[in-house]
Amino acid sequence: MSIYLDAKYRDVPQEEKQALFDEVTSDMRWETTLYGCYECGICVAACPSARFYDFSPRVFAQIMNREDIDTFYELLNDSVWDCSQCFACTRCPRQNNPGAIITIMREVAVRHGLQSAKNALKAYSRIIYKIMSTGTQVAPDMLQPDFFPDWGPDVVRVSENLDVWRRAIPPETMHTVELAWDVSEKTRLELYLIWKLTGNLQMIENLDENLFMILEEVMEELLEEHGYNIDDIDMIDTDE
Amino acid sequence: MDHNLILVIGGGPAGLEAARGTGDLGYPTILVDKRDVFGGTPISAGYAALTPDMRSADEAMAEMIEAVLNHDEIDLRTGTEIIAVSGSAPELSVTLRGPKGEEQITISSAIIATGFQHFDPGRETQIYGYYEFDDVITLVDAEKMLKAGNFVRPSTGEPPKQVCFIQCVGSRDRQIGNFWCSKVCCGVATKEAIEIRDLVPDCRVFVFYIDMRMYGFWEDELYWKAQEEKKVNFIRGIVTEVTMRGDTVVVKGEDTTMGRPMEIAMDVVILSVGMEPSEGTIEMSKLFNIPLESHGFIATIGGALNTVTTSVPGIFVAGAAAGPADLEDSISMGGASAMKAAAFCRNKSKELAAAG
Numbered sequence: 001m002s003i004y005l006d007a008k009y010r011d012v013p014q015e016e017k018q019a020l021f022d023e024v025t026s027d028m029r030w031e032t033t034l035y036g037c038y039e040c041g042i043c044v045a046a047c048p049s050a051r052f053y054d055f056s057p058r059v060f061a062q063i064m065n066r067e068d069i070d071t072f073y074e075l076l077n078d079s080v081w082d083c084s085q086c087f088a089c090t091r092c093p094r095q096n097n098p099g100a101i102i103t104i105m106r107e108v109a110v111r112h113g114l115q116s117a118k119n120a121l122k123a124y125s126r127i128i129y130k131i132m133s134t135g136t137q138v139a140p141d142m143l144q145p146d147f148f149p150d151w152g153p154d155v156v157r158v159s160e161n162l163d164v165w166r167r168a169i170p171p172e173t174m175h176t177v178e179l180a181w182d183v184s185e186k187t188r189l190e191l192y193l194i195w196k197l198t199g200n201l202q203m204i205e206n207l208d209e210n211l212f213m214i215l216e217e218v219m220e221e222l223l224e225e226h227g228y229n230i231d232d233i234d235m236i237d238t239d240e
Numbered sequence: 241m242d243h244n245l246i247l248v249i250g251g252g253p254a255g256l257e258a259a260r261g262t263g264d265l266g267y268p269t270i271l272v273d274k275r276d277v278f279g280g281t282p283i284s285a286g287y288a289a290l291t292p293d294m295r296s297a298d299e300a301m302a303e304m305i306e307a308v309l310n311h312d313e314i315d316l317r318t319g320t321e322i323i324a325v326s327g328s329a330p331e332l333s334v335t336l337r338g339p340k341g342e343e344q345i346t347i348s349s350a351i352i353a354t355g356f357q358h359f360d361p362g363r364e365t366q367i368y369g370y371y372e373f374d375d376v377i378t379l380v381d382a383e384k385m386l387k388a389g390n391f392v393r394p395s396t397g398e399p400p401k402q403v404c405f406i407q408c409v410g411s412r413d414r415q416i417g418n419f420w421c422s423k424v425c426c427g428v429a430t431k432e433a434i435e436i437r438d439l440v441p442d443c444r445v446f447v448f449y450i451d452m453r454m455y456g457f458w459e460d461e462l463y464w465k466a467q468e469e470k471k472v473n474f475i476r477g478i479v480t481e482v483t484m485r486g487d488t489v490v491v492k493g494e495d496t497t498m499g500r501p502m503e504i505a506m507d508v509v510i511l512s513v514g515m516e517p518s519e520g521t522i523e524m525s526k527l528f529n530i531p532l533e534s535h536g537f538i539a540t541i542g543g544a545l546n547t548v549t550t551s552v553p554g555i556f557v558a559g560a561a562a563g564p565a566d567l568e569d570s571i572s573m574g575g576a577s578a579m580k581a582a583a584f585c586r587n588k589s590k591e592l593a594a595a596g
Contacts, residue, residue, distance in 0.1 A: 005500075
């Protein structure tokens with residue numbers, strides 16, 4: 001039972017919280033991620049997210065150090081997605097790495113398809129689609145006024161004549177707005193095999209079924225052209 | 241006649257080291273202790289392992305006692321008290337009362353090493369129900385269980401699942417009148433926390449603190465070790481009250497760094513009681529006419545540069561009689577006071593010789 005009177009998620013069984021906690025602390029990176037926490041706040045002072053949001057890298061270090069699984073579960077479901085992963089927090093005198101605690105926790109949240117992961121990644125579905133289908137992160141046509149508010153007021157003006165703006169820059173851009181740069185068919189084929197073999201595609205299935213279906217369709221087509229049946233490609237079992 | 245007889249009062253760590261020092265320097269020394277055994281509080285209070293090196297208190301004190309036992313210059317008197325003092329050093333008349341009755345001696349110098357006593361958490365009735373709840377104990381009570389190698393919940397005799405320490409009980413408290421930090425309780429509690437985790441591995445251990453004062457090497461050797469290897473939960477925030485729910489004590493407090501209210505059931509609550517001047521220390525200040533400093537310990541006059549010299553010529557102080565002290569402080573002061581007392585005797589003897 002949580003030590004805090006105002007604890008959330010009281011109805012979630014302790015075993016469930018403990019299992020997620022154990023998955024984080026049994027990660028191979030864990031040993032060099034967290035030592036002990038003074039709760040001194042140097043990481044919070046260095047953290048850009050903490051400046052603008054109700055977010056504290058210190059809390060991750062102190063709660064994980066205390067092995068407080070109830071509060072760990074709160075963090076996993078709430079503020080684990082508020083970090084920008086800039087690692088300014090590694091200024092820690094105990095040599096902790098709060099940002100890396102968060103990296104590992106996010107991976108666990110994604111693997112288990114937690115609602116917090118679904119919510120957090122919803123806004124990124126377009127980026128995930130671009131990366132996984134083309135291998136490029138941001139394409140010019142993603143520059144839409146309603147997409148990221150923090151891209152600023154000029155987005156509206158620029159997005160109206162995107163192809164014209166695009167033509168004004170050197171020819172390596174192929175004068176297209178759908179791709180940032182050219183990606184060869186061979187590269188795409190390799191990427192698709194990697195997504196499938198490493199379980200990345202399965203992670204997407206856990207998080208966003210619609211996105212998964214669109215991606216699978218795109219991948220299936222190219223894989224088939226090269227003699228692969230997507231259903232015959234098994235994920236590599238890393239435990240073996 | 242030479243002025244050379246030195247009286248050391250109190251046979252704890254500071255007094256034992258002081259007596260060994262004056263004896264080894266060749267000055268005849270009388271070491272008295274009102275208790276029947278030497279070793280001071282570490283022995284009388286039944287300490288298990290010493291902070292910070294976890295060495296057995298029995299073994300360490302036996303080593304110190306061994307150094308003064310059968311020493312040509314040292315006369316050991318247990319069960320002996322000082323009942324009267326007159327004159328002034330280097331010709332101080334002191335009356336001892338021991339198992340063989342009263343005896344008057346003339347000494348040239350004295351070292352007072354009468355130590356401290358643990359704060360009594362019942363002195364102020366509101367303090368955490370120490371005399372009310374069986375499962376609320378002190379650092380000293382915990383030490384006794386640890387010494388026996390059997391740490392249990394007192395009310396049931398079962399191994400505890402959840403234990404906490406409450407720091408600064410009787411220290412740093414204007415309401416109680418003890419303004420000082422007792423210096424050792426952070427280290428002692430952390431040491432005990434490690435021992436509890438070793439003895440009862442599935443027991444969660446919390447330390448509720450105001451500041452953790454783990455100076456010098458206590459930092460990594462105790463604090464980091466407890467936190468990183470033993471997973472002791474250090475939470476900044478002092479428990480406001482201990483109450484009873486069913487047959488379990490519940491502590492209430494604020495986790496100040498999280499800014500959240502806590503309420504936790506505990507099998508054992510350990511009060512980290514601080515140091516106060518012992519009765520013997522107060523008594524000696526009266527008999528030897530030495531002023532107490534503002535906190536009630538024996539006052540020294542040299543500030544940071546002289547930790548053992550009192551305002552009364554020829555009278556020195558060592559260890560926790562002069563204020564909260566850890567073992568290292570006490571031993572160092574024991575050595576320093578021996579040197580000062582020996583120098584005092586030597587100088588007075590030279591003055592006497594010069595006067596012809």
